[in-house]
Amino acid sequence: MKLKYKYPCIDEINILDIYKNDKYFYDWYKIVRKILKTKEFQKRRLFIHHENESLWTHSIKVSFLSYKFALKYNINAYNCAIAGLLHDFYTKAWQYSKELECLDEKYREKFIKKEKCNFKQLHGIHHPIDALDNSKKYYNKFLNKKIEDAIISHMFPLSIFNGNFPKYKESLVVTMIDKYVSFNLSNIKEFTKYLGLKKIQ
Numbered sequence: 102m103k104l105k106y107k108y109p110c111i112d113e114i115n116i117l118d119i120y121k122n123d124k125y126f127y128d129w130y131k132i133v134r135k136i137l138k139t140k141e142f143q144k145r146r147l148f149i150h151h152e153n154e155s156l157w158t159h160s161i162k163v164s165f166l167s168y169k170f171a172l173k174y175n176i177n178a179y180n181c182a183i184a185g186l187l188h189d190f191y192t193k194a195w196q197y198s199k200e201l202e203c204l205d206e207k208y209r210e211k212f213i214k215k216e217k218c219n220f221k222q223l224h225g226i227h228h229p230i231d232a233l234d235n236s237k238k239y240y241n242k243f244l245n246k247k248i249e250d251a252i253i254s255h256m257f258p259l260s261i262f263n264g265n266f267p268k269y270k271e272s273l274v275v276t277m278i279d280k281y282v283s284f285n286l287s288n289i290k291e292f293t294k295y296l297g298l299k300k301i302q
């Protein structure tokens with residue numbers, strides 16, 4: 102397993118090192134390796150996602166755990182691995198980190214323009230749409246209708262506000278694993294932050 106990293110990671114841990122001893126790791130890795138190797142996906146090593154965890158690490162967790170869950174329950178594991186990896190592949194970082202300064206301004210736009218947004222433009226509501234558009238732009242050959250549905254509906258029930266309900270088993274797996282990975286119940290006061298409904302600067 103050799104990945105050349107184009108950007109340093111804001112995390113102290115290497116999530117791939119943690120998972121590599123799992124017996125399902127290499128079959129999962131074969132599915133996602135081509136995306137992990139790309140410069141565009143590696144930019145997510147600089148994005149803060151939850152609790153100072155990078156978007157890179159969060160996406161890998163959701164992908165790998167969704168893959169394993171799918172295998173166990175006879176659901177399409179390829180679809181879950183790709184959808185898990187790309188479900189938060191949005192363009193504009195929603196939390197500021199100084200490491201973002203080495204990227205193009207478009208990734209820091211929310212902090213440069215400081216525009217007011219309406220409810221549907223809040224991160225928690227809008228980012229699945231952005232993630233799907235961006236996934237089509239960079240990784241269209243990996244997608245299919247079930248993966249696209251899992252990406253755009255992963256914030257269910259908030260996805261209802263954009264008219265998107267999880268239609269397939271894969272979508273239910275990704276939305277459930279994303280919540281399992283994201284929510285820190287010991288810090289319940291930050292619930293609106295986890296949902297992307299609280300503005301963070």
Ligand SMILES: [Fe+2]
Pocket residue numbers: 188189228229255256
């Ligand atoms: Fe998300």
Ligand SMILES: [Fe+2]
Pocket residue numbers: 159163188189279283
């Ligand atoms: Fe997520």
